[in-house]
Amino acid sequence: xxxxxxxxxxxxxxxxIRRNKHRRLCQAITLIGSIILMFFSFLSLTKALNFLSxxxxxCGTLGFINTYYLFKAENxxxxxxxxxxxxxxxxxVLVVTGGIDGTGILWVYPIVAIIIFINPxxxxxxxxSAIIIVSAVILLSPLLKHIPADYSNLEIIRFLMSLVALxxxxxxxxxxxxxxxxxxxxxxxxxxxxxxxxxxxxGLSNRVSLEYNLDKLLIEKNTxxxxxxxxxxxxxxxxxxxxxxHEVGDKLLHDFxxxxxxxxxxxxxxxxxxxxDIKKDDAARLAGDEFVIVLNDLKDxxxxxxxxxxxxxxxxxxxxxxxxxxxxxxxxxxxxxxxDTIDPKEMIxxxxxxxxxxxxxxNNNHEFFNQNIxxxxxxxxxxEVGLKKAVQADAxxxxxxxxxxxxxxxxxxxxxxxxCTEPELKYYGPDSYIxxxxxxGLIKKIDxxxxxxxxxxxxxxxxxxxxxxxxxxxxxxxxxLDTDFVSYLIKLFEDNQFxxxxxxxxxxxxxxxxxxxxVINNLNELKKAGFSLALDDFGxxxxxxxxxxxxxxxxxxxxxxxxxDLFTKDEEGKRTVQIIHNLAKNYDLKIVAEGVENIxxxxxxxxxxxxxxxxxxxxxxxxxxxLIHLIEKMHDKKELLNSSNx
Ligand code: C2E
Ligand code: CA
Ligand code: CA
Numbered sequence: 267x268x269x270x271x272x273x274x275x276x277x278x279x280x281x282x283i284r285r286n287k288h289r290r291l292c293q294a295i296t297l298i299g300s301i302i303l304m305f306f307s308f309l310s311l312t313k314a315l316n317f318l319s320x321x322x323x324x325c326g327t328l329g330f331i332n333t334y335y336l337f338k339a340e341n342x343x344x345x346x347x348x349x350x351x352x353x354x355x356x357x358x359v360l361v362v363t364g365g366i367d368g369t370g371i372l373w374v375y376p377i378v379a380i381i382i383f384i385n386p387x388x389x390x391x392x393x394x395s396a397i398i399i400v401s402a403v404i405l406l407s408p409l410l411k412h413i414p415a416d417y418s419n420l421e422i423i424r425f426l427m428s429l430v431a432l433x434x435x436x437x438x439x440x441x442x443x444x445x446x447x448x449x450x451x452x453x454x455x456x457x458x459x460x461x462x463x464x465x466x467x468x469g470l471s472n473r474v475s476l477e478y479n480l481d482k483l484l485i486e487k488n489t490x491x492x493x494x495x496x497x498x499x500x501x502x503x504x505x506x507x508x509x510x511x512h513e514v515g516d517k518l519l520h521d522f523x524x525x526x527x528x529x530x531x532x533x534x535x536x537x538x539x540x541x542x543d544i545k546k547d548d549a550a551r552l553a554g555d556e557f558v559i560v561l562n563d564l565k566d567x568x569x570x571x572x573x574x575x576x577x578x579x580x581x582x583x584x585x586x587x588x589x590x591x592x593x594x595x596x597x598x599x600x601x602x603x604x605x606d607t608i609d610p611k612e613m614i615x616x617x618x619x620x621x622x623x624x625x626x627x628x629n630n631n632h633e634f635f636n637q638n639i640x641x642x643x644x645x646x647x648x649x650e651v652g653l654k655k656a657v658q659a660d661a662x663x664x665x666x667x668x669x670x671x672x673x674x675x676x677x678x679x680x681x682x683x684x685x686c687t688e689p690e691l692k693y694y695g696p697d698s699y700i701x702x703x704x705x706x707g708l709i710k711k712i713d714x715x716x717x718x719x720x721x722x723x724x725x726x727x728x729x730x731x732x733x734x735x736x737x738x739x740x741x742x743x744x745x746x747l748d749t750d751f752v753s754y755l756i757k758l759f760e761d762n763q764f765x766x767x768x769x770x771x772x773x774x775x776x777x778x779x780x781x782x783x784x785v786i787n788n789l790n791e792l793k794k795a796g797f798s799l800a801l802d803d804f805g806x807x808x809x810x811x812x813x814x815x816x817x818x819x820x821x822x823x824x825x826x827x828x829x830x831d832l833f834t835k836d837e838e839g840k841r842t843v844q845i846i847h848n849l850a851k852n853y854d855l856k857i858v859a860e861g862v863e864n865i866x867x868x869x870x871x872x873x874x875x876x877x878x879x880x881x882x883x884x885x886x887x888x889x890x891x892x893l894i895h896l897i898e899k900m901h902d903k904k905e906l907l908n909s910s911n912x
Contacts, residue, residue, distance in 0.1 A: 279892055283449065285342070293336045299380075300329030301354075303621040310366055317414070318366070323361040328352045331822040347385055352394050353377050357397045361404060364415025367676055371417075374401075375432055381824050387444055394433045397662035402426055465551040467516055468523030474538065476550035476558055483562060484603060489565050493603045494570035495616035498526075498577060500555035501595040501629050508781050510592075518594065521587050523551065525580055530559045547865065558614065567602045567634070574632035575596045581630050595629035597621050606635045619643040627709055649702050652690030657703075657711050661688040664720055665887035668896065669738065669880045677900055679736035679770065681718035681880065683887050684712070700742065711744045714758065716740070723890045731897040738770040738800065743777015747784055752791040766796040770821070773799065775807035778817065786816055793818040800858065805846050814853055822850045826861020826881070833866055840870070847874050 301643045302325030309320035326397040332348045339345065341344055357377055360370035378397060382390035404413065405422045412586075416849075417425070443542040463475040471479070483493060489872040500522070526549045546562040549807055577598060599621030601613050619642070624633035630716050654664060668681040682695050703709045717739055745751045759766050771792060778801075779785050792799060798820040801809070809817070822845050831839030842858075850857045859871045862881030871879060888896060 275778065282453070288384070288471045289336060292342065292349060293333055295380055295384065296329050296333045296336065296776060298408060299353075300326045300333060300882070303329060306366065306624060313366060315363065315366065318359065318363045321356075321363070325352050325356045325359070326789050338838055348652050350381060350385065350389070354393055355379055356398055358400060358404075358461045361401050362413045363417060364413075364417070366697065370415065371421075373642055374425075375428065378432055379436050382440055390440065391433070391437060391881055394429075398429050398433065400900075413512060414580045443612050452457050468520050468551050470523050470526070470557070471548055471550035473550065473552050476548060476552070476560070477614075479548050480560060480808075483560065484608055484610050484613070487562075487603075492567055492605075493566065493613075494567060494573075495562055495563045495601050495603075495613045495617045496559045496561070496570060496577070496632075497599040497601075497614065497621040498557040498559070499597050499621050499625065501597055501625065502557035502593050503777065506592055506594060508779065514636070518585065518587055518592065519551070519555065519621070522557070522580070522585070523549070524559060525801050526559065526577070529576055530561070552614075558617070567600075567605065569599050569635070570602065571632065574600060577630060597627075597629070598624040598632035599624055599635065600632060612799045616640075616643070619646075622748065629856055631723065646702060648690055649694060649699050650706055651756075652686070652694075653699055653706070653708055655689060656686050656688035657708050657838055659688070660713070660715065661888075662686055662715055664716070664723060665889055666893045667880055667887040668885045668893070669878050669886050672879050675735075676886075676904070677735055678878055679738055680724075681738035681772070682716060682723075682724070684716055684740075704742055704744045709744060717755075717758055718762060721769075722856075723761050723844060725895055727762065727890060727897065730894050730902070733897050736798070737768055738771050739801065740772045740774075743774050746777070747782070749784055749788075751811045752788055753794065755792070755797075756795050762833070770800050772802040772823065774802045775804050775809055776811075778807065778809065781813070796889060803860075806843060814849065819855055821856035821858055821877070822846060822874075823858040823860050827868055829871075829881070830863075831858050831863045832870060844874065845870075847876065884911070 278531040303322045304659075307319045307322035307326055310316075310322060328348070328354060332345050334350070336342060336345045357374045360373050360377075364370045365373060374397070379393050381393050381397075387392065401779045404410065405417065405426065410417070410422075442797065462472070463472060465472045465480075480495070487493060503515065503518070504630040506518055507702055517554075527620040530549050548558075548562075550560075552558055552559045559573070561573060564570060578596055581595045586592075599619065601607065601616035601620060603613060606616050607613055616639070619639050620633045620635040624631040625641050627633065663685050664682050665685055667683055669679040669681060670676065686692075686694070686696075686699065700709070700712075702711050718735060720739055727733055743756075748754075756766070759769075783878045789799065799818060800821040800823050801819045802823045803825040804822040807830050824843060828839060828842050828846070832843060833839065847857055849855075856877040858875050858880065859867075860880055862868055862871065862879045864883055867881075868879060868883060885896065
């Protein structure tokens with residue numbers, strides 16, 4: 267942690283800026299000084315002051331060499347030391363020779379000032395002290411008689427006293443500047459410190475500081491101590507952002523953070539000193555609408571449940587702020603140490619998993635981590651590992667689910683469905699691993715693989731069979747939140763030279779974020795580019811009538827759960843299908859029924875005027891080769907029918 271602060275680049279940047287200024291100052295001083303020295307060297311020569319002339323010439327030449335290296339080299343400290351030596355020698359020469367017309371010692375003053383200003387205080391003091399002491403020794407001892415210069419006692423005293431006064435004045439100035447600079451760096455580091463350890467919106471700890479505290483807490487705790495971590499996620503928070511704007515959303519998060527603080531009374535560890543004792547309880551915001559609190563030193567894990575209930579009470583009937591009630595609720599997952607784990611990262615992970623379980627139970631619930639959650643978490647981690655391997659090795663293949671025209675039962679298209687050949691994922695279908703691929707950021711690669719391979723294989727099917735139907739491709743809804751998605755997709759089709767008009771893009775209804783402008787723009791762009799859009803698993807989400815008009819879809823795919831319920835749940839199943847059917851007709855959308863498994867369903871769907879059917883009654887998903895056989899068989903059947911009709 268401390269390393270993060272120490273290595274923090276910004277304070278290094280301030281130091282670097284100061285260093286560069288310093289370098290430029292030294293360059294200017296040495297260059298100008300060297301030119302002046304050359305001039306005076308020439309002047310001394312004309313006045314037959316040979317020793318002075320040679321000394322000035324030497325110092326000037328050294329000055330020029332030094333200027334050159336100051337421009338070229340990285341290590342400026344060494345060259346500043348050279349300047350110090352040259353200037354000190356110069357002072358002695360001026361004191362000893364008296365300079366031109368006895369004005370030499372007047373030049374010692376600016377030189378002393380320069381030495382103090384271009385050096386760190388301590389070094390400046392050392393050099394100027396050396397100048398004063400050596401000058402005093404020369405001028406106040408019998409040596410005075412042996413030097414060319416001629417000074418009166420008054421001049422000597424005035425010179426030495428002025429030098430001491432000048433040194434003190436300059437040193438005071440430099441020391442206060444250094445203090446101010448030190449303060450600036452400290453303040454800056456404090457700011458950086460806050461940035462690193464605190465969430466800027468709520469003032470709560472952030473993930474870094476939470477992990478740090480938890481780490482220390484778990485290492486230093488004694489065996490009887492129970493520590494609980496509550497992972498809080500707000501439900502429907504997205505709706506606040508979408509419907510009321512981000513400002514209101516931010517305000518709500520800030521407001522909730524204040525209420526959380528009241529509940530757990532966190533005390534500040536990090537703001538003061540990283541090495542201080544561990545704080546009692548901690549409240550943190552991890553990201554977006556995810557909060558965590560750590561309860562230290564509980565007697566029983568039940569106490570964590572009591573605190574969770576106290577937090578959930580805030581959301582009873584919605585979240586109240588400024589006299590308004592927002593339909594925002596919370597789900598809380600709880601992990602306990604040492605029962606569940608003693609590892610800080612696992613503690614967060616387990617509480618997070620328990621939170622998802624609480625969410626599944628509905629709004630305003632809390633759930634303790636348990637064996638079932640542990641099992642599904644284990645499964646999720648296995649899938650993650652398998653997915654990473656599969657993506658690396660391209661261990662996927664495709665099957666095709668035929669889509670039939672409801673009127674003539676002819677093959678109207680096929681839906682490409684992904685299959686994974688990675689052994690770890692052998693027992694899982696895309697329903698299990700696609701959402702995980704979305705959550706760990708692998709979906710883009712998978713979608714790309716599906717698009718490239720499905721159009722390649724579909725083209726082969728077209729070439730062998732002359733098939734004229736459509737290819738349906740499933741795309742993850744998360745892509746729609748990416749502003750570059752459509753241009754990327756269009757390019758992918760262009761690169762593969764596949765006509766966009768042959769494709770139906772399927773997007774799951776639940777992944778559409780209502781009234782999200784990026785999503786709507788993307789959908790419009792897709793339509794503009796010529797893609798047909800199918801809203802997949804329709805009926806499982808919350809698309810309302812007025813939202814439907816915003817989505818430029820061409821078809822609705824009735825989720826197979828509704829088809830399944832057609833004849834199992836009395837009239838209810840039929841009613842749902844009828845409602846979706848009416849909705850589609852009102853908005854001039856085609857209807858596809860998914861998961862059709864028996865003739866009863868087929869007849870009913872035909873009777874209400876459904877457009878397309880897919881399901882095991884007609885065909886399960888088949889390989890490319892089987893699809894070719896199927897199309898050929900259907901061709902033959904059609905020809906046979908035509909010839910028998912003729
Ligand atoms: P989906 O888009 O609704 O795909 C239809 C699913 O229903 C397929 O499951 C299919 O095998 C299954 N199915 C079709 N007819 C019947 C039937 O009569 N009865 C039953 N019980 N099931 C039937 P699958 O292949 O396991 O796919 C599951 C989901 O995974 C898909 O649902 C889709 O949401 C997603 N998915 C599949 N392939 C891809 C893909 O390439 N990319 C993306 N992003 N998602 C995919
Ligand atoms: Ca689909
Ligand atoms: Ca579907």
